[in-house]
Amino acid sequence: MRSADLPEVRSIHLFQTMEEATFDSIVKAAYFQTFPDHVVLIEEGDTADFLYVVVEGCVELFASSNGRETTMAMVSPIGTFILAAALKDAVYLMSARTSQRSRILMIPSEDIRAAFEKDTAFAAAIIRELANCYRAVVKEHKSLKLRTGVERLANRLLRYHNDQGCNGSLLLPHDKRTLASLLGMAPENLSRAFNTLKPYGVTVDGPRVYLGDLLALENLAKPNSLIDDRSM
Amino acid sequence: MRSADLPEVRSIHLFQTMEEATFDSIVKAAYFQTFPDHVVLIEEGDTADFLYVVVEGCVELFASSNGRETTMAMVSPIGTFILAAALKDAVYLMSARTSQRSRILMIPSEDIRAAFEKDTAFAAAIIRELANCYRAVVKEHKSLKLRTGVERLANRLLRYHNDQGCNGSLLLPHDKRTLASLLGMAPENLSRAFNTLKPYGVTVDGPRVYLGDLLALENLAKPNSLIDDRSM
DNA sequence: TCCCTCGCTTGATAAATATCAAGAGGTACT
DNA sequence: AGTACCTCTTGATATTTATCAAGCGAGGGA
Numbered sequence: 001m002r003s004a005d006l007p008e009v010r011s012i013h014l015f016q017t018m019e020e021a022t023f024d025s026i027v028k029a030a031y032f033q034t035f036p037d038h039v040v041l042i043e044e045g046d047t048a049d050f051l052y053v054v055v056e057g058c059v060e061l062f063a064s065s066n067g068r069e070t071t072m073a074m075v076s077p078i079g080t081f082i083l084a085a086a087l088k089d090a091v092y093l094m095s096a097r098t099s100q101r102s103r104i105l106m107i108p109s110e111d112i113r114a115a116f117e118k119d120t121a122f123a124a125a126i127i128r129e130l131a132n133c134y135r136a137v138v139k140e141h142k143s144l145k146l147r148t149g150v151e152r153l154a155n156r157l158l159r160y161h162n163d164q165g166c167n168g169s170l171l172l173p174h175d176k177r178t179l180a181s182l183l184g185m186a187p188e189n190l191s192r193a194f195n196t197l198k199p200y201g202v203t204v205d206g207p208r209v210y211l212g213d214l215l216a217l218e219n220l221a222k223p224n225s226l227i228d229d230r231s232m
Numbered sequence: 233m234r235s236a237d238l239p240e241v242r243s244i245h246l247f248q249t250m251e252e253a254t255f256d257s258i259v260k261a262a263y264f265q266t267f268p269d270h271v272v273l274i275e276e277g278d279t280a281d282f283l284y285v286v287v288e289g290c291v292e293l294f295a296s297s298n299g300r301e302t303t304m305a306m307v308s309p310i311g312t313f314i315l316a317a318a319l320k321d322a323v324y325l326m327s328a329r330t331s332q333r334s335r336i337l338m339i340p341s342e343d344i345r346a347a348f349e350k351d352t353a354f355a356a357a358i359i360r361e362l363a364n365c366y367r368a369v370v371k372e373h374k375s376l377k378l379r380t381g382v383e384r385l386a387n388r389l390l391r392y393h394n395d396q397g398c399n400g401s402l403l404l405p406h407d408k409r410t411l412a413s414l415l416g417m418a419p420e421n422l423s424r425a426f427n428t429l430k431p432y433g434v435t436v437d438g439p440r441v442y443l444g445d446l447l448a449l450e451n452l453a454k455p456n457s458l459i460d461d462r463s464m
Numbered sequence: 465t466c467c468c469t470c471g472c473t474t475g476a477t478a479a480a481t482a483t484c485a486a487g488a489g490g491t492a493c494t
Numbered sequence: 495a496g497t498a499c500c501t502c503t504t505g506a507t508a509t510t511t512a513t514c515a516a517g518c519g520a521g522g523g524a
Contacts, residue, residue: 044458063374066454070377084363090464093370116359123355127348127362131316134366138325141373142295145302145416176502184377186482191503222298226276232322418512423473
């Protein structure tokens with residue numbers, strides 16, 4: 001890795017608190033790579049040779065079975081993926097592909113495993129990161145089991161709206177077909193779900209969505225901090 | 233805690249490799265408690281004061297939102313629950329209640345947090361356990377998004393059949409209504425799903441299920457190691 | 465023994481969601 | 495400009511799943 005990249009890597013949460021020696025040992029074998037969009041980075045079932053960190057761009061995690069495919073998560077900077085598999089030295093449960101041109105940090109997973117055995121601060125950082133990942137999936141799972149498609153969309157819109165400054169409009173961060181898959185519905189049904197939300201003040205113009213009646217939308221969505229809050 | 237209980241606790245995976253001093257510090261404040269069935273142990277939204285370990289019996293993790301409720305997981309011995317919340321000092325994302333009379337080890341979460349900061353072996357054990365929990369939820373999520381209800385049931389039956397010795401029959405480990413909720417379907421639909429599986433050799437007599445044509449059932453279920461294998 | 469409750473099942477119906485087919489509108493390439 | 499995609503939308507229809515209502519049968523208590 002170029003020494004110019006070091007400060008950027010060091011500033012990533014996972015690596016901030018670790019000892020200098022551990023950082024060196026990890027950085028030695030790690031490297032940055034920039035990928036064009038729609039490049040498959042890993043396929044589920046492969047052995048976990050690397051831990052990945054998305055530094056720029058966006059990566060889609062997806063899974064397949066029996067001819068079907070679904071989007072599991074979208075990873076934006078700075079986000080890690082495949083941490084659990086790398087730690088366990090197990091196979092990946094999800095595939096990953098870039099959804100934009102992306103700059104990605106790749107760290108051999110054996111170095112990660114060696115590092116946390118020696119460095120308590122790094123182990124603690126990994127535990128925090130893993131716990132966050134775990135809770136994120138639990139929330140997704142709750143959302144899917146406890147809500148209808150329209151409700152999942154409504155809450156997702158409220159989330160993007162929050163993330164983007166609560167100014168009455170938002171940009172969908174992904175393709176509509178990707179969003180549909182992420183929300184666990186067919187693309188056609190996402191279109192229809194948007195129509196269902198029209199009476200609640202939701203209007204769509206391409207990737208831009210206007211929320212004209214926040215109260216009505218929230219009343220339908222019934223957001224729940226134990227599902228929708230990213231920070232806890 | 234009674235000193236007679238110590239060897240049993242020490243033998244739990246999470247506590248096997250830790251240093252003696254760390255073990256002492258954790259055990260000091262921990263205690264066993266036996267609960268009757270259908271006792272609510274924790275409610276989602278509460279702050280995570282304890283880490284729980286199911287030593288005997290069975291605990292149901294469930295979640296609610298907007299008047300709906302769903303079973304998230306069943307925890308059998310020896311299994312932990314609410315580890316991520318305890319580590320993060322955050323609120324529980326799931327509620328828990330006993331589904332049988334259960335003996336449960338409760339460890340104050342601040343002691344857990346203090347312990348892994350000092351003891352690398354314990355931190356490593358926590359990381360392993362967390363990674364396993366994470367991967368278990370990912371698998372559940374994949375199952376729900378990639379399979380129909382009948383397919384989820386078929387695969388679940390094959391799993392129980394494996395767990396119980398592959399002798400052509402199995403006992404459902406939980407109520408049918410609980411199983412239905414776990415599989416993400418209404419109890420009525422579980423009944424109908426069993427009927428759908430009749431042509432594939434599945435017959436039901438109360439909690440006992442006979443698999444008369446394993447090949448046919450597997451052909452329908454199309455089990456996938458990246459969803460159904462517990463051990464990886 | 466009777467009767468009640470409870471877990472489960474079944475049938476009828478409604479709602480949610482997926483699928484298939486077609487078309488609109490945009491973009492990129494030739 | 496024309497053409498070939500591509501994404502998204504819409505309509506028609508089928509499938510899946512949930513809901514509501516009723517009933518069956520085992521077990522428990524009076």
